[in-house]
Amino acid sequence: MNLNTVDPAWAWSAFEPSGESPWNRAAAAHLFRRVGFGASSRELDEAVARPPDEVARQLVRGERASPSVARDFEALADTVAASNNPEGLAAWWLHRMLHTTDPALEKFTLFWHGHFATSAAKVREADLMLAQNRMFRTRACGPFEKLVQAVSRDPAMLLYLDSATNRKVRPNENYAREVMELFCLGLDNYTERDIQQTARAFTGWEVRNGKFKFNAFQHDTREKTIFGQRGNFDGDEAVRIILAQPAAARFIALKLFRFYVCDEPAPRPELVEPLATMLRENDFQIGPVVERIAGSQLFFSRLARGRKVRGPVDLAMNVLKALETTTNTKRLFSDLSALGQGVLYPPNVKGWDGGRAWLNSSTLLGRANLVRRLVDDSKDRFAGGDLAALVEKHANSPTQAVDWLAELLLAAPIGDEARNTLAEVAQNKDKPRGCANLVHALATLPEFQLG
C-alpha cells in the first residue's frame, strides 16, 4: 500500500483499530502531535481508555477547552501588546500553545498564520499582530469565505502587502494577486486579467490609524469581470467568486492534507477530492474536514504516521508537553527563530515551506541543542520534580526508559540496535545525567525529526 494506490473511499472512512493498526498509546500520541502539540503520558493513558473517534472529535472541536483559561490568555495578551513588543507577543503565543486547554485551536491558528503569512518584522505593531492572531483563532474552524473576507480587511495583512491604500485610479494588484496565488487558488488557476479586475473590486479598502476603513471615494464602482462574471463587485463579492472556482476547494483541501497527513509524496488528485467535495458541500467549513482527517483510516495508517518533517514549534512543544515541563518562552522564541520558525515572523508571504526545507546541518544540530538546553535548564521542572524522577515513575530499567520516551517523542519506530545504544546512554551512575543524555541522544535520531 502506498499513497498512489490507496483507495480514497478507504482512506477517509472512519478509523477502525486492527491488529496491524491498533488504538494504543503510540496512535494516540500521533493524534495529539498532529492535531495539537503532543501529550503527556497520563493524557495518552486517558485517551486509549476511550474510543478513538470520540477522542479525535473532542480534540478537534475543543470540547475540553476551558473558557476561563482562554480569557486569562486574552487578558495577558492585551498587557503584552500594550508594550508594543511583537517578540513578547510571539513568546505569549508559545506560552499559550503550551498551556492551552484547546490545543487543536492553537494548531489551527498556527496553520492559518502560515497560510496567510504576515511578519511583524514589517508590520512592527504588536496590537495589529494580536488583532490578526485573534481573528485567525475566532475564524479558524468556520467557513473559509468569512476568513478570507476578514483577512482582506486585516490591517496587519494590508500593511504587510503594501496594500494600505488601494485607489481607483491606480489599483494596487498586490493583494488581489496573493488572494489568488497563495490564499485561495494556487498558480495557473487564474489570469492576469482576473487579478486586475479583482484589484478594482478592492479599491477604497484602506488602513487608517491602524484600522480598516472603506473609502467610498476611492472605490471603483464600475463593472468588473472576474472569472467571466460581470457586475459592480466589491471585495467580499470578489472573494465569493474566487472561492466558487473549482480549484479553490482543491487548493485548501491539499493544504490541509499536507499539514495534517503527510509532506510527501504529493497525493494524487482523487485522494484529496473527497475532502474538496466536503468543503464545497459544506459551506467551506474547515473544522469538519479536519475532524474527518483526524478520525480516518489514512490518518492512523503508516502512510501518515511519521510522514512529516516536524517544524521547530511542533518539536519543542512535543518535548515540553511529554516531559511535563515548561520553559521561558521568550528564550524559546529566539531558539525557534534560529531554527527557522519564528512565530509572527514568517520568512515571506508564502509562509514556511515546511517538509525537507526545515532541515540543514545547522538546524539539525540546533534542534538537538535546543532539546539539550530544555532538559538541562535548571529552572525547568518535570512534573514538579527532576527528569530522573519522572522517568523512574514510568520505567524500571534503562530499556524501559528508552521505550517510554520513544513512545512519547517519536512517531517512527526505531530498530533494536538503536534501542540498545540508547539504553547504554541511559545507563549512568549519575541518574539525572543519564536521563538528560538519553533525551538528548533521542533528539539526534533521524526518527526524531519526523512527526
Add this chain to the structure above:
Amino acid sequence: MSTRRDFLKAALGSSAVVALGAAAPRFLVEAAARESNAQGETVLVVVQLSGGNDGINTVVPYGDDVYYRNRFTLALEKDKLHKLDDYHGLHPSLGGFAKLVDERRLAIVQGVGYANPNRSHFESMDIWHTARREPQGRSVGWLGRYLDAAAKARDASAPASDLSALHLGGGQYPLALAALDVVAPSIRSVDQFKLQDGGDRRLREAIEKLSATARPGDDDLLSFVQSSTAAALASSRRLQDALGKYSPAAKYPGTKLAQSLSTVAQLIDAGMATRIYYVSLDGFDTHSEQKDAHASLLAELGDAVKAFVDDLAGHHHADRVLVMSFSEFGRRVRENASRGTDHGAAAPMFLAGGKVKPGLVGKHPSMTDLDDGDLKHHTDFRQVYAAVLKNWLGWSPAEILGGEYAPADVLA
C-alpha cells in the same frame, strides 16, 4: 575540476549536462559532489558597509582641487594618503588595502551606482540587495535568487548537508540572501554548528552511531533525514577539529569584522561546501564629526580584509575566494556644517582575492559634473553582480538580475 557542473561537462559534454539536468546519473552526481568537496568550489564573501560609505574620502581624488574646496575640514592630507597614481590615493587608514593593491589582490571599482539614485538608507539598501530598482519583486534578494536557481539544478534527493550560504556575526538578516526555497541560516558564532555534548565522549560516540546506520531504502524521507543527520554531525566534527587545530596564517585584529572573517576562513579551510558568506560592518552614516569615526571604520575594514586574504593565501585558498564590499550609497561631494557628509550616490566597490583584476577599474567620477550635488555613476552595480555571477559563481546573470547587464571587467 572546480565545480560539479564542470565535472559533468567534462564527463558528458556541456550540452548533455544541460539536457540531463536533474536526471544526471546518480553515480556521476555523487562523484561530482565528492570531487567538489575535495577540491573546493569558488566562494563569495560579501562585506556590507552599512550606512553609506564616504567613497570620496575612501578613494581620494587628491589630484583635484575641487576635492579640497569641498572638503574644508574633512580633506585628507596629501602626504598621508596611500597614493595609487598622481590623482587617486587611498585613505591613510587603508594601509591594508594599499598592501593588497601592491600584491595585486585588490580591485577598486570606481563610480558604481544606479540610475535615479535613491537616498534613503532603507530603499537604497533594498535596491542593492534585490538588484531591483522598483519595489516589485523585492521579496527575494539577488543572492537568494541565485541560491534558489542553483538548488533547483541540484539532485533533490541529495542530503541537506552543508549550507549553501551563511550570514555571520548577527545583526539584521540581509535581504540579499532571502530566497523562496533555500534557507541561508544566520549565526552569531560557530557555536551553533556544534553539538552541545558537553565534551562527553561516550555520548558523542553513541549519537554518531545512532544516525550512522542507513535506514530502510524504501523510506525515502527517513533516508534523507538519516543521511542529512550523518552529514551534519560529520561537518560539525570536521569543523570542531578544524577549529581546534586551525592556525591562522595571518594575525587578525581584535575587531568584530576581523573575527567574523577569521571564522569564515576556518569554515572554508574545514572544507565546508558553503559558497556564500555574508558579513556586515555598520556605522558609515557619518553626518557629523566624520573624521575619526570614518578613519577607524576604514582601518577595521582594510586590516580585516588584508588579514583574511593573507590567511587564505597561507592555506592555499586565496584563488578560490572573492571578497566583495559595497555600501548602499556614497556621500555628498560637499561636506556639511557638522563636519560630516550627507547621503550621496555613486561610490567605489572593492573586490579582493587572488583572481581579481588588480588596481583601479574605471575612472573616478567627475567632481564637478554632479547629479544634485552627488557623483554620477558610470558603472551600474548590477554589472559588478553580473561579473560575480557569471565569472565567479558560474551562473547566467540575466536570470538572476532580471535583465542584461554587461559584466564589469573586474575578474582576471
